[in-house]
Amino acid sequence: MTPEILRAKIERIGSLPTLPQVVTKIASMVESSETSVADVGRVIAKDQVLSARVLKLVNSAFYGFSRPVSTVTHATVLLGFNVVKGLVMSASVFDLFQQGKGDGLDRKQLWDHAIGTARIAGVLARKVGLHEPEEAVVAGLLHDLGKIVVYADLPQEFTAIMESVKKRSLLMCEAEKEVLGATHAEIGRWLLERWKLPTKLIEPIALHHIPHVAREAPLTTAIVHLADILCIAASIGDSGDAKIPQLSDQAWNLLGLTMEQVDETLSEIDEYEITSAFA
Numbered sequence: 001m002t003p004e005i006l007r008a009k010i011e012r013i014g015s016l017p018t019l020p021q022v023v024t025k026i027a028s029m030v031e032s033s034e035t036s037v038a039d040v041g042r043v044i045a046k047d048q049v050l051s052a053r054v055l056k057l058v059n060s061a062f063y064g065f066s067r068p069v070s071t072v073t074h075a076t077v078l079l080g081f082n083v084v085k086g087l088v089m090s091a092s093v094f095d096l097f098q099q100g101k102g103d104g105l106d107r108k109q110l111w112d113h114a115i116g117t118a119r120i121a122g123v124l125a126r127k128v129g130l131h132e133p134e135e136a137v138v139a140g141l142l143h144d145l146g147k148i149v150v151y152a153d154l155p156q157e158f159t160a161i162m163e164s165v166k167k168r169s170l171l172m173c174e175a176e177k178e179v180l181g182a183t184h185a186e187i188g189r190w191l192l193e194r195w196k197l198p199t200k201l202i203e204p205i206a207l208h209h210i211p212h213v214a215r216e217a218p219l220t221t222a223i224v225h226l227a228d229i230l231c232i233a234a235s236i237g238d239s240g241d242a243k244i245p246q247l248s249d250q251a252w253n254l255l256g257l258t259m260e261q262v263d264e265t266l267s268e269i270d271e272y273e274i275t276s277a278f279a
């Protein structure tokens with residue numbers, strides 16, 4: 001199956017995850033130069049559940065602001081349009097991780113892996129001085145979204161992938177390439193493009209297994225790449241992989257970290273901080 005055929009097949013299913021109307025509206029608003037912070041805040045505030053989740057997350061120890069953030073407008077000022085857009089989408093994606101049609105995937109464990117990767121990405125982003133570290137957090141949270149799409153809408157193919165992973169000790173992306181002709185990272189890109197996420201957030205998700213290919217957001221992509229590997233190595237949640245992915249030399253050199261800093265990163269993370277913010 002070629003990637004083109006797979007994409008057409010997935011899109012024909014007609015049940016790809018969609019975003020709530022408020023999220024779709026926000027996605028279009030942040031692309032307009034005429035949109036103000038107050039405009040975005042008012043739209044989110046109309047959805048009580050969504051605004052509560054955004055405020056809970058921005059006030060969690062995960063972000064570590066010294067003073068409480070009491071309004072979505074204030075959160076948008078602190079984090080920026082695209083980060084709030086990503087957080088709103090992430091809150092919606094949390095619900096997607098609770099859905100599915102079959103067996104073979106522990107969605108709770110995959111979610112734990114996603115939030116663990118996000119937490120590590122945030123710490124790494126601050127260590128390397130990324131200008132907007134929250135973008136690495138959002139990308140880390142969404143990096144395995146494509147796995148949910150395959151699990152939910154292609155159950156037979158997903159079963160074949162997992163059997164291959166277990167029997168041959170493969171990475172999921174290796175088995176996906178054989179069974180589907182494309183990886184979960186590529187499938188995630190299709191969905192995020194459909195959601196109109198900015199390229200600087202799509203690239204770290206679509207290329208987290210091949211960070212050397214990144215052009216628009218190479219540093220963020222390298223961060224998510226390393227965060228994913230560290231999360232798997234530390235057994236935080238379960239990505240579904242039967243082995244630890246190989247670290248890209250290019251990504252490691254770009255980050256310029258020491259092993260001591262990596263050890264510090266793992267000692268600083270606290271899964272509960274972000275888990276409780278979304279739950």
